Amino acid sequence: MADAAEAVAQAIRQGSDFVLTFHENPDGDSVGSTLAMARALRRMGKRATVASPGPVPKTFRFLPGVDGVIPWEQVVGEYSVALIIDCGDINRFGPAGKSLVEKAPVILNVDHHLTNSRFGHVNYVDSHAAAAGEQVTAILDRLGVDLDKEMAVCLLTALMTDTGCYRYPNTSPDTLALASRLVAAGGSPALVAEYVYDTRTLSSLRLLDVALSRLELSAGGKVAWSVVRSQDFADTGATEAEAEGIVNYPRTIDGVEVGLLFRETPEGKVKVAFRSRRTVDVSRIALTFGGGGHARAAGCTYEGTLAEAVERVLSNVLASAGDRR
Numbered sequence: 534m535a536d537a538a539e540a541v542a543q544a545i546r547q548g549s550d551f552v553l554t555f556h557e558n559p560d561g562d563s564v565g566s567t568l569a570m571a572r573a574l575r576r577m578g579k580r581a582t583v584a585s586p587g588p589v590p591k592t593f594r595f596l597p598g599v600d601g602v603i604p605w606e607q608v609v610g611e612y613s614v615a616l617i618i619d620c621g622d623i624n625r626f627g628p629a630g631k632s633l634v635e636k637a638p639v640i641l642n643v644d645h646h647l648t649n650s651r652f653g654h655v656n657y658v659d660s661h662a663a664a665a666g667e668q669v670t671a672i673l674d675r676l677g678v679d680l681d682k683e684m685a686v687c688l689l690t691a692l693m694t695d696t697g698c699y700r701y702p703n704t705s706p707d708t709l710a711l712a713s714r715l716v717a718a719g720g721s722p723a724l725v726a727e728y729v730y731d732t733r734t735l736s737s738l739r740l741l742d743v744a745l746s747r748l749e750l751s752a753g754g755k756v757a758w759s760v761v762r763s764q765d766f767a768d769t770g771a772t773e774a775e776a777e778g779i780v781n782y783p784r785t786i787d788g789v790e791v792g793l794l795f796r797e798t799p800e801g802k803v804k805v806a807f808r809s810r811r812t813v814d815v816s817r818i819a820l821t822f823g824g825g826g827h828a829r830a831a832g833c834t835y836e837g838t839l840a841e842a843v844e845r846v847l848s849n850v851l852a853s854a855g856d857r858r
C-alpha cells in the first residue's frame with residue numbers, strides 16, 4: 534500500500550493556496566487538527582484560509598489561531614487545494630460547504646472515521662488513528678515541520694477530546710507517544726482540561742438536567758436513551774453546541790451497552806448520537822440512517838419527527854444489542 538500520509542504531504546508541497554473547513558458544531562479533533570494544520574501551512578509560506586459554517590463552539594475558542602477563522606461566505610478568490618480533516622462524508626457540509634470544497638481543483642481527505650466515503654482526490658483514511666490529530670502529525674513529520682507550542686495545544690486538544698482524555702479503547706501506544714511529544718513541545722494537558730472539561734455554562738448543565746430526567750432503559754437495561762426537544766433550548770437558554778456530550782451519560786449506567794441521545798434541530802430534523810461500550814458497532818447502525826462515525830461513537834440526522842426517530846432507530850439498536858448476551 535502506498536503511504537497515504539506521504540501522498541497528502543506531496544500534494545501539500547505542490548499546493549500554494551489552501552482552504553480548510555469543518556462542519557457545523559465541530560468537535561475538538563476537528564477544530565484542533567485543522568488549526569494546527571493551517572498554522573503549519575502558513576509556516577511553510579503557503580496561504581491557508583480556515584472557514585467555518587458557524588461560530589466555533591465556545592469551548593474551543595481558547596485554541597491558538599481560532600481568531601483567524603472566517604465564515605464560509607467570506608471565502609474569496611481562488612484556492613488550489615481544499616484540505617478536509619476529520620470529516621467522514623462531504624455531505625455533512627450541506628450544499629454551501631460542499632460547493633466551497635468542490636471548487637478546489639484538488640481535495641485532500643484526512644480522516645479516521647470507519648465510514649469515510651473517500652470523497653477526496655487523495656484520501657488518507659486510517660480508522661486505527663485515535664484522532665485525526667495523529668494523522669496530521671504524521672503528515673507534518675513527512676513535511677519536516679517542527680511542532681511549535683501553538684500546534685501542540687491544538688493537537689493535544691484533538692487527542693484528548695477524541696480519546697475522552699485517554700480513557701477510550703482507541704488510545705494506543707502511538708496516541709500516548711504523541712501526547713508525550715506534544716507536552717514536550719509546550720502543550721499543557723491541564724490547560725486543555727480546564728477549558729474543555731472543567732468549564733461549563735449554567736445553561737448547558739440545565740439542559741443536561743432535563744435530558745437526565747428523561748432517561749429511559751430498554752432491552753433489559755442494555756440500551757439507555759433520552760431526548761432533547763427544541764423547547765428545551767428555549768427553556769434553558771442552551772445552544773445546540775451545548776448539547777454535545779450529553780450522549781455520554783446514558784452509556785455510563787452499569788450494564789448499558791448502547792447509549793443514545795435524540796435531539797430536535799431548529800430545521801425540524803432529529804440528530805441522533807450513538808455511543809457503545811463493547812460489542813455493538815454503532816457506526817453501522819448510523820450508516821443505515823445516512824450517518825456514520827466510529828464503532829463506539831457515531832451519529833446521524835433523521836428526517837422526520839422525534840417520535841418516529843425514536844421508534845425506528847431504537848428498534849434497529851435493539852435488534853443489534855438485543856441479540857447479544
Ligand SMILES: [Mn+2]
Nearest residue numbers: 562619665695
Ligand atoms: Mn476525530
